[in-house]
Amino acid sequence: MELHGVRRPIVLQVSGLNEVLEMPNAPPRMVCSATTKINRKDFGLEWSPAIEAGGVLVGNEIEIKLELEFIEDGKPIKAS
Numbered sequence: 001m002e003l004h005g006v007r008r009p010i011v012l013q014v015s016g017l018n019e020v021l022e023m024p025n026a027p028p029r030m031v032c033s034a035t036t037k038i039n040r041k042d043f044g045l046e047w048s049p050a051i052e053a054g055g056v057l058v059g060n061e062i063e064i065k066l067e068l069e070f071i072e073d074g075k076p077i078k079a080s
Contacts, residue, residue, distance in 0.1 A: 001038070003038075003040075003043040003045070004043050004044050004045055005044070006042070006043040006044050008038075008042055008043065010036050010038060010064075011036060012034040012035065012036050012066070013034065013035050013036065014032055014033070014034045015032065015033050015034075016031060016032040016033055017030070017032040018030075019031055019032070021069075027071055029069050029070055029071045030069070030070045031067075031068065031069050031070075032068050033065070033066065033067055033068070034065075034066040034068060035063065035064065035065050035066070036063075036064050037061055037062065037063050037064070038061075038062050038064065039060050039061055039062075040058075040060055040061075040062055041060055048060075
């Protein structure tokens with residue numbers, strides 16, 4: 001992953017990769033979810049203003065969630 005000009009490897013936790021979704025009049029597709037967490041400081045993002053009540057405005061840990069869909073023939077389905 002590259003963020004703010006800094007490249008770091010990340011590990012994705014993937015679930016549902018073997019699930020195939022069949023739809024009428026459409027090619028089969030595989031769906032899955034992937035998640036990971038990164039620390040924004042690892043990418044050089046240090047800005048985090050303090051708030052009056054205490055604490056900071058922006059946390060360091062960022063959660064990334066992906067919902068992926070792979071179509072067998074590579075052609076997207078047109079909305080009806």
